[in-house]
Structures are given as structure tokens and as C-alpha cells.
Amino acid sequence: MYFYRHLCNICFIFSASFFFVHIATLAQNNQSNSFSYGDEIIIGSSAEASNLIPMLSSDSASHEVSGFIFNGLVKYDKDLTLIGDLAQSWEISEDGLVITFHLKKGIKWQDGTAFTADDVLFGYETIINEKTLSAYKEDYFQVKKAEVLDKYTFKVTYEKPFAPALASWGSLVVLPKHILEKEDINKTEFSRKPVGTGPFKFKEWVPGQKVILEANDNYFEGRPYLDGVVIRIIPDPTTMFLELKTQGLDWIGLSPLQYKKQTQSEFFKKNYRKFKYPSFSYTYLGFNLKHPWFSDKKIRQAIAHALDKEELVKGVLLGMGNISTGPYVPNTWPYNPNVRKYEYNPQKAKELLRDAGWQDIDKDGILEKNGKKFEFTILTNMGNTTRIKTATIIQYRLREVGIKVDIRSLEWSAFINWFIDKKRFEAVILGWSIGLDPDQYDIWHSTKIKEKELNFVSFKNQEVDELLEKGRRTFDIEKRKQAYYRIQEILAEELPYIFLYVPDNLPIVSARFEGIAPTPIGIGYNIEKWYVPKNLQKYRIQE
């Protein structure tokens, strides 16, 4: 669950490979023996990584790079279930308080040292250390005790059962003890030349220009077919697209316009393959529920009926997305398809508004109640054209039912500190990135409404509070599913947000790469299985 600011402007290459989700996978592909080793892939990234120690960075650019280098004990599989990565297996005790991991044997760090349970304990102790500046500490503060039982067995005990706990044992907390033991984690050189266990190892970082990785010959899942990965930093999306046209890049994320209109030529059909799948994020119109008008559910429902979500998807995303009905991505296990939907029906919207006492008495086209006109402001962040377009279409549709909307876009920090944190807004258009675990306690729980907390719309619902608590306290996926299904029903009825749309990720990859298999979590998860037939290989690593 991360706030994302520049929806279409940024190249979201691996936005689905969320943090601890590792690029690697067990998926073996042995139907053919035409695999050939060699070649490199050049990836375009709009931002430069900042810190390659996963627990210290919170920017996606850093996690993209460190994802190639590090593994976790567990990782998400293609169907969003957790499977072992460095761990062979694990047991969860009956009461859900103890998790015991059994690690795979014979795995080596890229410098040749053996990987053991001590490295996991070291990672855990580092992240909970007061001095370590990590934004991910909270999950590990829940741990009561962490122990190394033997070289390949690691046991954690929790105070209370905590469902997101299992996923937290991903790549955030596996660090090479033998290298970092005597270093200050916040200042170490390791953050710019890391050593991991992953399919690719770090080779060079040219500041502001590129990061170069090369294949790890001793990778425990087998050496990747590609010799290397180069991440080139190109901040401007248009320049990135021009680079693609000159074939200086092999993989970038497209904007809807580029996907639909600018990549239809013969050149692109011949040289590239495009992919399309829902991103793990959604855009919403959120109301300040403390505001006297929007505290009335009828009003929120009327507005929902006045908006045409299909139109937003078509107009803003050029059809490259899906309408959203709740805070989960369609076709993932927590997603409930059968919640109340609000069809586009301006007549019904008007009726609902009239029931709530809003009428156009002076015939100027704007509704009034007690002498006040129905006029409010939608805030959004500056520079995000997708959101501003969305606001403009909403403005037009609400005008049709007699509501006047003003749009104001604000610089990010001012927006958050002066308006969101202080709850000085009527409505906002923003988006959330969704984590792969369905726990959304921080966004919907009624205790999370203080300044700087995330339930800034001040949503309060007793049943949702209980369900959120229930959902994070059991490991039973069926029980969790029930809880999150019910939460979505309540949210669809109460409408603290009007969930608008889920944009698609639109990656484009050079056609010379084979072995790409799109799944709900994207295409990057099995990059070590991508290969280029010998006759098509383009780059060669030179020593």
C-alpha cells in the first residue's frame, strides 16, 4: 500500500513485483532445449535507485534493482500465494504464534560464503535496531522472539497471530552477516555495491546513468540465461520512448497513449511485444466524511450514480484499465466481484439529492439547500495529468446533476501537510498502490484517523473494524477471504471513497526475448528464465 503520485507519467516496470516479491520463481520451463545463454537486457527506468539494501529504501526504483540481487525466505508465486524462496518449507503452529522456517541447504552468497539461518537473524536484529532507518520496522516489532535453532532452521514467535507476518520474511531481512556485522548499516558502502543470493550480481553503478548487473553463475535455481541486466536512468518519459524507437532500450513501461496510438507501426510489431495486465493500484474520489454534506451516505451514493466509471476508463486511460469497485485488484483472491454497483444514472442521482433536501430553487442549474449552493472543491496533486483529467470529467458529470465542482491541484508536500493531514479538504482524487497482502488496517480502521494517519477521510464503521482485526489475526485463507469480502460489501454500501479505476501496466519488451509468461503479478517474475536465441543476440559482456 503505497501512495503513488505520477500514475501514467512514470514507467512502472515492476510495480507488481512488490517489495519483497522476488523476481525469481520456481517455475521451471523445460519443454524445449533451444535455450541459449548470452545477451543482456537494457531496461529503462525513470528514477535512479537510492539504496540497494532493501530494508533501507522505500522507493520502487531501488527495490526494482535489489529485487534482482536478493532473495527472501518466502516470495509470492504467480497466483499470489506464498511459496518458499530461500526457505524449503515452514510450519505455523496451531495457535498461529510460531513460524519455523527450514532453509534450503547449499545456498551461497555471491561472494562464495554459505548462507545460513544466522544471516536471517542478523537481518532481523538489524531492522529492529533503534539506529536503523527503516520504514518497515513495524512488522518486526510484532515478533516476540527470533531464534536460530540450527544452521538451517529459524524460528519466530509472535505475541498475537499476525497474518502479514509470513510475507514479511521476504528479502527485507536477509543480509550477509559476514560482510555487514561490523558496519554501520546506515552508512555502509554495501548499499551501493551489494552482495546477495539472487540470480544477478552487482557489477557497476554509474551515478545518474545506469546500474549494471551480471548473471550469478552459482544461482541456486540455476544460472540465468541472460548474461546481464542494465538499468538505464532516463527521467523524461518522452525521451525514454524515443530511445525505444532507436532500440536503445529493450524494456520500458508505456503510457496508455503510447500503447494505443504510438506503437501500432510495422516497426513496433516486428521488433517489440506489448503486454497488458492490471496494476496493483487504484484511483479514487475520497470524501471528507466530517464535512456536513458528505457525512450523508445518500449524497455519496448520489454522486456515485452521477459518475460514469466506464467513461473515465475510456477517456482518461484510453481503455487501458478496469473500473474499480473496491480496494482490491480484480482477479486476485481477496477481490469480491459481487458488491453493490452504482450504474451511471443521473436521474437517480437527482432523485437521491432531492430526497436529501437539495433543490434548484433559483433555476441557475445549481442545487441549493438552506440558501447554500452545492459547490465543492476536488483537490489533487500537481503534475499528475491523469488525475486532473479524471477530475475534469467528474466536474462535467456532476454539473449535469446540479453540483458545481472546482478543481485545485497542489504541490505534493503542501497538499499532504496542509490539506490531507489537517483534514482541510472536501474531496480528493488520489490513488493507492496495493500490497499483495490484503491487510488494509491502516486505511480503514477507525483508530487511524489522527494527523498523519491514513484514514484521513475519517471512515468509522464498527463492523469493518472487527473484520480488519479478524483478517489479520488468522492464517486461514478462507477465513481471511470471508472477512475481506464482507469489508468490500460494506465499503461499497457506505462509499467513503468512490472507487474509480484500476489502471493497467503496459510494458513493452524487445521481441528477441523468449520465455516471457505474463501472469497476474506481471512479467518480470521469471526474468532468469528469459533468453535470446543465439542468432538474435545483440549485446555481449566484455571483460
Added chain:
Amino acid sequence: MLNYLSKKSLELLITFFGITLVSFFLINLAPGKPTDAVSDLNPRMTPEIRAIYEKQWGLDKPVHIRYFIWLKNFSKFDFGRSFSSDSRPAWDKIKERLPITILINSISMFFIFLIAVPIGIHSAVKPNSLSDKLTTVGVFVGFAMPVFWLALILQLILGVWLNILPVSGIRSLNYENLSWINKIFDSMRHLFLPIFITVFGSLVGISRYMRSTMQEALSQEYIVTARAKGLPESKVVYKHALRNAILPIITITGLSVPGLISGSVIFETIFAIPGVGQLLYQAAMARDIHVIMAEVVIVSILTLFGNLLADIGYALADPRIRVK
């Protein structure tokens, strides 16, 4: 002269501390904290973790105390560490970006003078001629054209359609394997567009300035004298008039010294050049105080130094200033 210099230097020192003080407080007046980039709307960020961050960075202290801490560290030439998650020393981050920025800016400035000065002279010598009008229109077109638009169009034509220049970056991917002569050639190809666009957009200032000072010089009585004693026109223009007219231009050169290290966000972003401009922009957006202050210090020192040079130049040229 010595007296004048020491007085001047003291003034500059006070001004310098004034600049750091005002900048430091202004940055802190802006909404948001340096740690916001990590903590804002981040569900994992509990108040306790936020407090850990603020304590580690010393943000829990009041702003005037933080200014004195900054000043103390600065006196040891320590600019502090960047607040971004790399936590690198602010000076290191700037240092690695300075060479490319200085290179592009000095080459650009060289060409700006090389082209703009003759244009200005020519326009002044033959005012309202066809060539004067053409060059005037030309330099104004360059000035009026949005940098990002021109850059994209040239990238498209020269980079994509004709495929004769690289679209972005400062080096090819195989740069390390090139011979030294090809390395230079490779760098030239990459730098051509950014420099061309900077130069084209900046000709107007110097050329118009040159034109007006030259016109003024040409209308002086000593020019009439020179012509009257039968000197050839070229000598009148290039020896007598130009020498006087170019003095103010040299002053401008002094004042553009700080411009050498401040990069342009726009063309650095479009051409993917890892220069100072991008860094400063990101630092400003992220309220990365230490990086901003380091940049403020460098720019203000260079500005003040440039001013001092200009003052000394005037003092040397004009005795009246020295007396004051």
C-alpha cells in the same frame, strides 16, 4: 586598494552568512520535512518509527539550534548527509555531478560568446541591414522557443528518423570498450544536442548587449576622430570601438561564473544528463535540506566571488570608485 579589498571581503562574508541563514529558515518554512518522502502516507510508518527517524536526523530540535549545528559542521567543511534513503554525504552527491555540468556549461558559454559577440558587432556596424534583421529575428526565435519542445523535435529528427545522433545520455553503452579517440567522438555526439540547444536559446542576451554597447561606442567622438584621420573602417571598428564596447561584456562574463555550476533541470531531464540541476530539483522537492544548503553555499560563494571580481575590475578601471 588593500583597504578597499579588506572592506569588500568583510562585506561579502557577512552577506554570505546572511544568505545561509535566510536560506536555511526559508527551506524550513516550506511545508513538509526531509523525512516526509519516506513517511508520508506510508502505512508502515507508525508514530514511533517516525520519531526514530526524526531523532536520528536531529529534526526534533528547534530550527535555530539546527542552523547552528549546520553552521558548526559547515565550519569543518561537512555539509551533512543527504536525507534521501541513500544517506550519502551531500557533498559527494554534488561532487559526482559537477564535472558534466561544468563541462556542458563552459562549452556552451564559449560558443555563446563566440557566436553572439560577432553577431552583435555586425548588427551594430550595419544597423537595420537585412543581415541585422535576420540575425535579430534568429536570436529571438532561439530565445522564444521552448527548450523542451526544440529538444524533443531535434531528438526525433536527428536521433530517431535520421539516426545520426544519440537520443539521450552522455555515453554509449559500449563506451568502456572504445579507443580514446572514439571515446571523445562518442562524447561529442552525445553532447551536441544539449549544447546546441543551450547556445541557441542564450544567444540573444549577449548579442543584443554587444549590439547596444557597440552602437554607443561607435557614436562617440573619438570614433569620428579616428575616421577623420583616415583610418580604415576595420581598424575603427575592431580596434577603437570594440575595445571600449567589450568591457561591459567582460563584466557579464564574471557574473556568469555561478551559472557554470547550476544545471538546467529541463534539458538535463530531457537528455538524461546526470547533472547538478536534476539533483537540486529532486532535493528541493524532497526538502533535502543538507543537499540544498550545500548547493546554496557553492552558488553563493561563486556569485559573491564573481561580484568581487567585477568590483575589482571596476576599481582598477575607474579611480572614482576606489575613492568611494
